[in-house]
Amino acid sequence: MAGSSLKLLLNKWPAGKVAALKSKEMETLKYQTETKAIKEHKCSYCSEKITVGSTYLKSTHKYDGGVYDWKAHKYCHGLANDLNMFDDSDEGVTGEMFAEYVHEFHDGLLINLFPKDEIMKYSDIISQLRFVSFHYKLWYVIRHFSKLKETVKNPDK
Numbered sequence: 001m002a003g004s005s006l007k008l009l010l011n012k013w014p015a016g017k018v019a020a021l022k023s024k025e026m027e028t029l030k031y032q033t034e035t036k037a038i039k040e041h042k043c044s045y046c047s048e049k050i051t052v053g054s055t056y057l058k059s060t061h062k063y064d065g066g067v068y069d070w071k072a073h074k075y076c077h078g079l080a081n082d083l084n085m086f087d088d089s090d091e092g093v094t095g096e097m098f099a100e101y102v103h104e105f106h107d108g109l110l111i112n113l114f115p116k117d118e119i120m121k122y123s124d125i126i127s128q129l130r131f132v133s134f135h136y137k138l139w140y141v142i143r144h145f146s147k148l149k150e151t152v153k154n155p156d157k
């Protein structure tokens with residue numbers, strides 16, 4: 001019972017920010033390389049700024065008769081890997097998918113912190129989670145994975 005209402009709650013998240021690139025019938029013309037930003041770009045995953053002078057990942061794809069560059073923060077690409085996004089999609093990922101994965105993973109992490117048998121007691125707090133902005137969810141999840149990797153590197157810590 002509690003499980004099903006939480007699931008519903010998770011399904012109600014807004015779709016998030018959409019990148020133009022669609023996965024259907026996409027062809028990769030140029031594989032991902034590290035590129036230094038000479039001007040400001042927008043990350044195809046998170047839609048946030050890629051600042052001048054930073055190193056980002058760039059690949060070129062053909063889709064629906066047009067050619068698109070996929071520009072990505074290295075941390076966003078790393079997170080997409082950590083979230084196993086590429087396992088679920090043979091044909092690439094979209095910014096919309098990325099946003100959904102981040103929202104769901106973030107909320108799942110926090111919901112797991114509540115005692116399972118008393119979850120309904122905290123439903124009000126949990127429903128407040130939807131108002132956490134995407135940016136903060138993104139960095140919470142990135143920190144989660146970097147802590148996990150730290151633990152793997154330093155088991156005594």
Ligand SMILES: [Zn+2]
Nearest residue numbers: 043046073076
């Ligand atoms: Zn990004």
